[in-house]
Amino acid sequence: MEVKSNGFRCENCGNKTYGDKEICVKCGSENSIKPIPKVLYKCYLNGTFYGGGNLNYILELFKDYVVTCKMYGKKECDFKIVKD
Ligand SMILES: [Zn+2]
Structure with a gap:
């Protein structure tokens, strides 16, 4: 994941900082810490809500189901991603 020099906030007081090692x-x-992005995505699997979060999280959901678990032996699956 790309580390950007802005968008960080102090874990203790919430003050704006410029990186995860910035004092x-x-x-x-x-x-x-980098706050969770405001834009969230919802993932539906076969019409049922499967999980929500940023796109990296959605990718993890997809990878876990499709690659790691080999679609649980199913012949097809239907992933739907909706921007919140
Ligand atoms: Zn602080």
């Missing part, structure tokens, strides 16, 4: 100017915390 917060407000509270001195060394830990910053």
Whole structure:
């Protein structure tokens, strides 16, 4: 995953920082996190809600079902991704 130099926030106080190793100017915390993106996607499998999150999470759902579990032996599956 690409690491961007903005969009990070201090894990302790929520102050804006510029990377996950940036020391917060407000509270001195060394830990910053990238907040979960506001745009969420919903994944439906065979018409049933399967999971939701960012696109990387949707990709994980897809990979897990299709690649890792070989579609659980089914002949076909129907993945539908909806932008929230
Ligand atoms: Zn802070």
